[in-house]
Amino acid sequence: MAAQVAAASRSGLRSALPLLAPAYLWLTVAIFLPLSAMVFFSLMTELPLSGKPWAFTLENYTAFFSQSLYLTLLLASLRLGLEVTLWCIIVGYPAAYVLAKVLKGRSREAIFLLVILPFWSNGLVRIFSWAMVLREGGILDTALNAVLPFKINIDLMYSYPAVIIGLVHSYVPYMVLTCYLTLQAIDDSLIEAGRSLGASRLQMLKRVIIPLSMPGLVAGAALIFVPVVGSFMEPRILGGRTGTFYGTVIEDQFVAVFNWPLGAALSFILLAVVLVILAVASPVLRRAM
Amino acid sequence: MAGVQVSNVSRSFGAHKALDDVSIDFADGGFYALLGPSGSGKTTLLRQIAGFDFPDSGRIAIGGESVERVPVEKRRIGMVFQNYALFPNMSVADNVAFGLSVRGEPKAVIAAEVQGALDLVQLGKLGGRRPHQLSGGQRQRVALARAIITKPRVLLLDEPLGALDKALRVGMQIELKRIQREIGITTIFVTHDQEEALTMSDRVGILRDGKLVQEGPPEEIYNRPKSEFAATFLGDANIFRGESTGNGIRLPDGTAIFAGSGANLAPGAKAICAVRPERIRIFTDAAAPDTANANVLRGEVSKRIFAGNSSTYFVERGGQMLKVIVQNTGVDKLAEGQEVVLRWSPESTVLMAAS
Numbered sequence: 001m002a003a004q005v006a007a008a009s010r011s012g013l014r015s016a017l018p019l020l021a022p023a024y025l026w027l028t029v030a031i032f033l034p035l036s037a038m039v040f041f042s043l044m045t046e047l048p049l050s051g052k053p054w055a056f057t058l059e060n061y062t063a064f065f066s067q068s069l070y071l072t073l074l075l076a077s078l079r080l081g082l083e084v085t086l087w088c089i090i091v092g093y094p095a096a097y098v099l100a101k102v103l104k105g106r107s108r109e110a111i112f113l114l115v116i117l118p119f120w121s122n123g124l125v126r127i128f129s130w131a132m133v134l135r136e137g138g139i140l141d142t143a144l145n146a147v148l149p150f151k152i153n154i155d156l157m158y159s160y161p162a163v164i165i166g167l168v169h170s171y172v173p174y175m176v177l178t179c180y181l182t183l184q185a186i187d188d189s190l191i192e193a194g195r196s197l198g199a200s201r202l203q204m205l206k207r208v209i210i211p212l213s214m215p216g217l218v219a220g221a222a223l224i225f226v227p228v229v230g231s232f233m234e235p236r237i238l239g240g241r242t243g244t245f246y247g248t249v250i251e252d253q254f255v256a257v258f259n260w261p262l263g264a265a266l267s268f269i270l271l272a273v274v275l276v277i278l279a280v281a282s283p284v285l286r287r288a289m
Numbered sequence: 290m291a292g293v294q295v296s297n298v299s300r301s302f303g304a305h306k307a308l309d310d311v312s313i314d315f316a317d318g319g320f321y322a323l324l325g326p327s328g329s330g331k332t333t334l335l336r337q338i339a340g341f342d343f344p345d346s347g348r349i350a351i352g353g354e355s356v357e358r359v360p361v362e363k364r365r366i367g368m369v370f371q372n373y374a375l376f377p378n379m380s381v382a383d384n385v386a387f388g389l390s391v392r393g394e395p396k397a398v399i400a401a402e403v404q405g406a407l408d409l410v411q412l413g414k415l416g417g418r419r420p421h422q423l424s425g426g427q428r429q430r431v432a433l434a435r436a437i438i439t440k441p442r443v444l445l446l447d448e449p450l451g452a453l454d455k456a457l458r459v460g461m462q463i464e465l466k467r468i469q470r471e472i473g474i475t476t477i478f479v480t481h482d483q484e485e486a487l488t489m490s491d492r493v494g495i496l497r498d499g500k501l502v503q504e505g506p507p508e509e510i511y512n513r514p515k516s517e518f519a520a521t522f523l524g525d526a527n528i529f530r531g532e533s534t535g536n537g538i539r540l541p542d543g544t545a546i547f548a549g550s551g552a553n554l555a556p557g558a559k560a561i562c563a564v565r566p567e568r569i570r571i572f573t574d575a576a577a578p579d580t581a582n583a584n585v586l587r588g589e590v591s592k593r594i595f596a597g598n599s600s601t602y603f604v605e606r607g608g609q610m611l612k613v614i615v616q617n618t619g620v621d622k623l624a625e626g627q628e629v630v631l632r633w634s635p636e637s638t639v640l641m642a643a644s
Contacts (some may be wrong), residue, residue: 192341195362195376197388197439207391251498 042264058267070249070266074273076245081229084167085221091168092175092220097209099176100183101191115176118169127237128168131157134238158240167232171227175220182216183209218285226274230267246270291352291442292317292475293351298347298357300333304637307333308344309499315443315477315492320469322486322507323479324523325496332447334496339445340364345514351442367436367474371448373428375420381431382407382416388439406434411467426457433465437472444469446478447603450485462489483523487511495519511565513550517644520563527569530643531559538639542607546584549638559643566612568637571602571623572630584638586611586631590623604629 041047042061046054064070095115100107118126133139136155144154156162186209194204210217232251235243246266253263293315299310308330313319336342338349340361356364375384382403383390389399394443395599396607407413410430420428429449436444449465450458466489469476480486486493487507494504503510503519514520517528529546531538533554537547538561546562555559564584588606595617602613602623613631623629 044400071630114505187372189370189372189374190376192361193368193370193435194376194387194391195341196339196358196366197391197435198362198365198390203391207387208376208378212376238575 038267041261044261047258047260060261061269064264064266070246070269073244073246073249074270077229077231077270078273078277080163080167080231080235080245081225082170084228085163085225087164087168088172088175088219088220088224092172093179093213093217096176096183096216100180101186101188110122115173118173123170123233124237124251126170127166127234130162130169130238134162134165147154157238158242160239160242162238163235163243166238167228167231170234171224174223177216178220178223179213179216182213186212222278226278229274230270255278292319293443293477294348294350294353295334295338296348296350298334298344298349300337300342300344306499308337310347311496311501312347313494313501313504313573315475317475318473319491320466320476320489321478322490322493323496324479324481324483324486325502326481326522328498329496330499331481331496335445335447335477335479338443339366339368340456349465352425359531365439365562366443366445367439367441368445369429369432369436369447369449371451373420373432373452375428375431375435377420379410379420380416381418381420381423384420384431385416385434385438387435402438403434406438407431409437409471410434410464426461429453429461430464433468437468437474440571442475444474444476446476447482448479450480450482458485465489488574489522493523497522497524513639514563514641515552516641517539517561517563518638520641523613525566525612526563527566529562529564529609531560531562532556533558533640537635537638538562540607544586547635547640548638548640549634549636550638552642553643554640561641561643563639563641564633564637566601566614567599569611569613569633571604571613572617572632573623574628574630583612583632583634588629588631590627590629591627593623593625602629 043052043056045057045059046052048054068286095111099111099115103111105180131138134155135141135157136153138154138157140156141154144152156165190212191204194208199207219222228248230250232245232247235245236248236251239245250263250266250270253259253266295311295313295315298308298311298394299306311330311334313321323334325331333342337344337357338351340356340359340363344357346355347353351364351366375381376387379387385403385406386399389402393403403416404413407416410433412427412430412434415423415427420431423431432449441642443533446465450461462485478486478490490507492505493507493510495502495510497518503515507523510519510523514526517526520526520528529538529540531540531546533556534545535556537545539545546597548562551562552560586606588604590602591605591610592603594601594603598617600615600617600622601614604611604613611631
C-alpha cells in the first residue's frame with residue numbers, strides 16, 4: 001500500500017518535472033550559483049580577481065563579532081524592519097479592508113491602481129521624489145507654510161523618519177495586496193452574522209476579521225521585513241549621515257571599499273539572523289494562521 | 290418574544306423597486322413563511338426586518354417598538370443564513386457562544402448556555418469541533434443554536450434549508466419546527482420552496498415583484514387563491530379563461546364553469562377560474578355518474594405519468610391541456626387516447642379577475 005502510494009507520487013513527480021524544470025533551472029543559474037560563489041568569497045582573505053595571493057579564512061565572520069559596530073547596525077536594521085513593517089500594517093491594512101469590503105466596481109479598480117502605481121515607477125526615481133518633498137524648502141515645507149498662519153520649518157531630509165517614510169512608501173503595496181486577498185475571501189455574511197449577534201464593529205474586527213486575515217498579514221510582514229532589514233538605497237539617499245544601517249555597510253564593502261569577502265560574510269550573517277527570526281516566529285505565526 | 294409589524298414599507302435600488310408598499314403583521318410566536326420566486330423581494334424584506342438595510346419609507350416595529358432606523362446589532366434579532374455563515378476560525382462552542390461573549394457575559398454563564406443550546410439542536414457532544422469538520426445539516430444546527438442563544442425577539446431564516454439534500458431537508462423541517470415550538474419564538478422564514486412553506490408555516494406571505502400578492506394560513510391560500518399567480522405559484526392549478534357570469538365563467542366555446550367561491554365580478558368582465566388537479570375526478574365515458582350540480586368537461590387522455598401513489602393525467606380539451614391527479618387505487622387505469630369525462634364540484638373552483 002505504502003509502496004503503491006510512493007510509486008504513484010513518484011510518477012506524479014515525473015510528469016510534473018517538465019513543469020518544474022524551467023523555474024528550478026533558472027533559480028539554479030541565477031541564484032544558487034552566484035550565492036555559492038559568494039559563500040566561497042566570504043571565506044577568502046582577498047578577492048581572487050585582483051591577482052593578489054589569497055587564502056581561506058574565517059576572519060570575515062569573526063570581524064562581525066570583534067567590532068560592536070556591526071552588531072549595533074544589525075540591531076538598528078532589525079528595528080527599522082520592525083518599524084517599517086508595523087507602519088505598513090497601520091497604513092496598508094485599513095486600505096486593504098476598504099478595497100476588499102467597502103468599494104465596489106469602478107472606484108475599487110481606480111483605488112487599486114493607485115496602490116499598485118509605486119510598483120510601476122523606478123525605485124530610484126521614487127526615492128529622489130521623496131527627497132524633493134521632504135527637504136527644507138521642499139514641497140511639504142512650502143505647502144505647509146502656505147497653508148498655516150505661523151512659520152514652521154520642515155526639514156525631514158537626512159533623518160530617520162525620512163528613511164521610514166521612503167521605505168513604507170516602497171513596501172506598503174505588498175501589505176495592501178496580501179491583506180486584500182485574504183480580506184476579500186471573507187464572506188460578507190460572516191460580518192452580517194456577527195452584527196446580527198450584537199457585535200460592534202471593533203469586536204468584529206478583533207474576533208473575526210483580523211484572525212481570518214492573519215495569513216495575509218503574516219505574508220505581507222514577511223515580504224516586507226526581510227528586504228527592509230537589508231535595504232540600503234532608501235537609508236543612503238533619504239537618511240544621509242543618519243542613514244547608516246547594516247545594509248549600507250554591506251553595500252559599502254561591495255561598491256566603495258571593494259572588500260567583497262567581508263561584504264559577503266556580513267550578508268550571510270544577515271541571512272542567518274533573518275532565518276533564525278523566521279524559524280522562531282513560525283510556530284507562533286502558524287498558530288495565528 | 291415579540292410580534293413584528295411591517296407597515297407600508299418600500300425600498301428601491303436605483304430604478305428597481307425591490308419592495309413596493311408592503312404591509313404584513315407577523316403574530317407573536319408564529320411561524321411565518323415568505324414565499325416568492327427569485328427577485329420577488331422576499332430576501333429584501335427579511336433584510337429590512339433584520340436591519341441590514343433600511344426602508345425608503347414605511348414603518349417596521351418589533352414588539353410595538355419602531356425599529357426601521359435601528360441598526361441590526363441593536364435590534365435583538367437572531368438570523369440564520371443560507372450558507373450558515375459560521376466563523377471558521379472558531380470552534381462550534383465558540384461560534385454558539387459569540388452572541389453572549391460580545392455582551393461580556395461571565396464565562397460560567399456562557400458555558401452553561403452554550404451546552405443548553407447545543408443540546409437543544411442535538412449537537413451536545415460536538416462543541417469542540419471546527420465548522421469545517423461538520424456536515425451540512427450539523428452546520429445548520431450550529432447556526433440555529435448560535436442565533437437563538439441570545440434569546441432574540443425574532444428569528445429570521447434566509448432559505449436555511451436550501452443547501453441541504455432532500456432527505457436531510459425534510460428532517461430539518463421537522464426539527465426546526467420542533468425547536469421553534471419549544472422556545473415559542475416568532476419566526477420569519479424566507480423560501481422559494483412552496484412545499485416547505487406549506488408544511489412548516491402557520492402563515493404564508495407570497496411576494497411578487499416587490500408586492501405582497503396574498504397572505505394567510507397555507508390552507509386558505511391553497512384553497513382560496515386570490516390571483517392566478519398565487520394559484521399557480523403555491524401548488525398546481527388548472528386555469529380556465531373566459532367571461533364572468535357572476536357565479537363562474539363562460540368559456541369562449543360557450544361552456545359554463547361554476548365557481549363556489551372567489552371574487553365578486555360583474556357579468557361580462559374578463560375572468561378566470563382555477564381548480565386544483567387533485568380535485569378533478571376522471572371517468573370513462575360510460576362510467577360517468579349523473580352530472581347535476583357539477584362542472585363537467587369531456588376530453589381525451591393525452592398522457593399519463595405514473596408516480597407511485599398517484600397518477601397524473603394530462604387531458605386535452607378544446608386545445609387546452611388539463612392536469613388531473615388521481616390517487617392510485619389499483620383499478621382506474623386509463624389508456625392514452627381514451628375519451629374521458631372530467632367532473633368536479635363548484636366548491637373546488639375559485640373565481641378571480643383575469644390578470
